[in-house]
Amino acid sequence: MPTMHMKAMVFPRYGAPDVLTLRDVPRPEPHNDEVRIAVRATTVTAACGLMRRGDTAMARVVLGLFRPRRRFRILGIELCGVVDKVGKDVTRFRVGQRVFGFAGMHAGANAEFVCLRETASLAPAPDGLSDLESASLVDGPTTALYFLRRAKLAPGMRVAIIGASGSVGSAAVQVARHMGAHVTAVCSGNNAELVRGLGAQEVVDYTREDYAQRGVTYDVVFDTVGKSSHRVANHCLVKGGVYAVTVGGAGLVALDLWTRWFSRTRLLFGYSVEKNAALLEVNELTQHGALRPVIDRQYPLAELAEAHRYVEAGHKRGNVVITVAAG
Numbered sequence: 001m002p003t004m005h006m007k008a009m010v011f012p013r014y015g016a017p018d019v020l021t022l023r024d025v026p027r028p029e030p031h032n033d034e035v036r037i038a039v040r041a042t043t044v045t046a047a048c049g050l051m052r053r054g055d056t057a058m059a060r061v062v063l064g065l066f067r068p069r070r071r072f073r074i075l076g077i078e079l080c081g082v083v084d085k086v087g088k089d090v091t092r093f094r095v096g097q098r099v100f101g102f103a104g105m106h107a108g109a110n111a112e113f114v115c116l117r118e119t120a121s122l123a124p125a126p127d128g129l130s131d132l133e134s135a136s137l138v139d140g141p142t143t144a145l146y147f148l149r150r151a152k153l154a155p156g157m158r159v160a161i162i163g164a165s166g167s168v169g170s171a172a173v174q175v176a177r178h179m180g181a182h183v184t185a186v187c188s189g190n191n192a193e194l195v196r197g198l199g200a201q202e203v204v205d206y207t208r209e210d211y212a213q214r215g216v217t218y219d220v221v222f223d224t225v226g227k228s229s230h231r232v233a234n235h236c237l238v239k240g241g242v243y244a245v246t247v248g249g250a251g252l253v254a255l256d257l258w259t260r261w262f263s264r265t266r267l268l269f270g271y272s273v274e275k276n277a278a279l280l281e282v283n284e285l286t287q288h289g290a291l292r293p294v295i296d297r298q299y300p301l302a303e304l305a306e307a308h309r310y311v312e313a314g315h316k317r318g319n320v321v322i323t324v325a326a327g
């Protein structure tokens, strides 16, 4: 059989957004336990930039020491599309089904087709939401659920969400409200209206005020952008309170363990990787109107480098989505 091809944005070496190039590459064939998805929408996240730059030694051990290994040369961790072919052992999905999901470090969604294991983080896409909207509701809400659950956020508790206007943050504001918490959003004044619209009861403009020095206490400080620290959060956390942070490394894993036993307040760090159950929950939250997408900009696949430049500036509001026309 002749090899079929597809369009994909490939990064043959680490570097600035210009390394991303549109190429014709072989269309992947699903293994027995995989589904092939015709991608309709994907995104650019902060993590995509890290991978493209080959940032952190740890990442390079997996992705490739001096240049990305061949199988990691297509970025894109969030997607929405239609199952176009299934392996012979697949039972969870059928051809023609609309799905949304998370490709993790395997990535590959910045292309017309991607193969994922049927047991990967994949679920039926939310009815009533467009492909772009569904793709934007993968990593943010599932990460918010992961951290806020681990922090044991409960009705009536007070939570401060740092980076409330970002992808994880904008989802966290909505999820925390849904969990019955009192939400203070920490963002710049430009985004105050946005986060209030998502349900935040209070807003702190980080360019004018220090959230930790307002004489207000919180049960949970959720730092979605890694701009604060456990030390700073200690000024405003109640005894037994939690500082949860999405950005860090091995040092924070050690601190996470240490503070479980030897500190007045807890530092919580981890990686939201297994998102299967959370995606089903996201689907339900959207159906109940408890979660809505926040889309800042939209680019076609061929303009992926431009999207990376925008995301890298660090000021996106919610999500940056990419349209992919499969065919």
Ligand SMILES: NC(=O)c1ccc[n+]([C@@H]2O[C@H](COP(=O)([O-])OP(=O)(O)OC[C@H]3O[C@@H](n4cnc5c(N)ncnc54)[C@H](OP(=O)(O)O)[C@@H]3O)[C@@H](O)[C@H]2O)c1
Binding pocket: 045, 046, 047, 139, 143, 162, 163, 164, 165, 166, 167, 168, 169, 186, 187, 188, 189, 190, 191, 206, 224, 225, 226, 227, 245, 246, 247, 270, 271, 272, 273, 311, 314, 315, 316, 317, 318
């Ligand atoms: N551990 C995990 O499992 C996990 C999962 C997902 C993501 N992450 C990581 O989480 C981080 C956040 O991801 P994201 O996609 O949500 O980020 P993002 O959308 O790129 O964040 C951008 C937002 O951050 C705001 N911001 C910048 N500086 C701020 C500050 N000092 N205080 C408050 N807000 C500030 C910006 O608002 P202004 O324009 O107003 O400054 C902007 O709206 C990334 O590093 C990502 O790799 C980790």
